[in-house]
Amino acid sequence: MANAYDIQLSTVVENKELTPVIKLNGHIVISIRDVAPNQTYSSKFERAETIFATLNSVSKPSSNLSRIRIRRSQNKVDYIAYSDNIELYRVTPSDVVGETISVYQMAIRWRSNIREALNVPPLAAESSEQDAPPITWGDNPIIGFLSLFSNNSVFIMIMQFVLFVLIQIIAIILTFKYVNRQQKKTNEDRQKRIKQLDQYQIQQKNLLASIEHRMQQFEKKYLQQNGEV
Numbered sequence: 001m002a003n004a005y006d007i008q009l010s011t012v013v014e015n016k017e018l019t020p021v022i023k024l025n026g027h028i029v030i031s032i033r034d035v036a037p038n039q040t041y042s043s044k045f046e047r048a049e050t051i052f053a054t055l056n057s058v059s060k061p062s063s064n065l066s067r068i069r070i071r072r073s074q075n076k077v078d079y080i081a082y083s084d085n086i087e088l089y090r091v092t093p094s095d096v097v098g099e100t101i102s103v104y105q106m107a108i109r110w111r112s113n114i115r116e117a118l119n120v121p122p123l124a125a126e127s128s129e130q131d132a133p134p135i136t137w138g139d140n141p142i143i144g145f146l147s148l149f150s151n152n153s154v155f156i157m158i159m160q161f162v163l164f165v166l167i168q169i170i171a172i173i174l175t176f177k178y179v180n181r182q183q184k185k186t187n188e189d190r191q192k193r194i195k196q197l198d199q200y201q202i203q204q205k206n207l208l209a210s211i212e213h214r215m216q217q218f219e220k221k222y223l224q225q226n227g228e229v
Contacts, residue, residue: 005065005118009052020048022055024065029113034094051089058083066118068111070104079107 008023014033022030032048041047058065069082073090081088091107099106 007052007056009049020045022048022052024055024114024117027113027117029117030089030110034092034097036090036092036094054086054088058086058088065114068114070107070111072104077103079104081107081111 006023006025008026010021010023012019012021012028012031014031020032021028022032030048030051032044032051035041035044036047041050055065065083065088067083068088071080071082072078073080077093079091081090089107089110091103091110093103096103096106101109
């Protein structure tokens with residue numbers, strides 16, 4: 001039977017992070033929390049948009065989303081949902097991180113969500129603190145900017161670079177302080193030795209003056225005793 005499908009691409013906030021979701025007849029059927037491995041997509045937003053476009057293309061009277069079949073991929077890790085030999089979505093291990101279900105069970109859950117949404121009428125538009133209105137990624141520069149950080153590899157690379165720069169700056173500051181401290185200590189030691197040398201010279205000079213004065217007194221006394229003065 002030809003059904004009318006209301007498919008929307010939207011977003012929700014989960015754990016303070018913007019997450020793209022696909023709604024069918026007003027119900028969230030797929031949440032894309034990861035970009036998926038193998039760098040197939042630049043971000044989870046691009047991945048969500050691709051799945052949305054595929055579901056929207058098969059939700060015509062000529063196809064039926066209720067005939068979704070789940071197959072294991074050739075890599076023996078992912079599970080792929082097909083309808084009339086068209087790949088609708090692919091579930092990978094990254095989609096079940098933090099979950100208590102397997103990759104296969106997540107693929108089944110998404111299919112069950114779609115089938116359940118097909119049996120209910122479209123919901124009226126509702127406002128929510130977490131739900132965002134349907135968006136087009138290319139028309140929203142903010143989403144495009146946020147999508148950069150949804151790519152785990154790019155985010156990790158940026159964080160590694162920032163950490164590397166911070167370490168280098170800290171190392172330079174600590175080295176500069178150490179060199180200055182050593183230079184200051186060296187200068188203080190030099191000044192101390194110069195001061196000690198000056199004091200020694202003064203002592204020697206005073207000693208020589210004292211000896212010279214005594215010699216003069218002795219010579220004067222000697223001359224007086226011999227009647228030469």
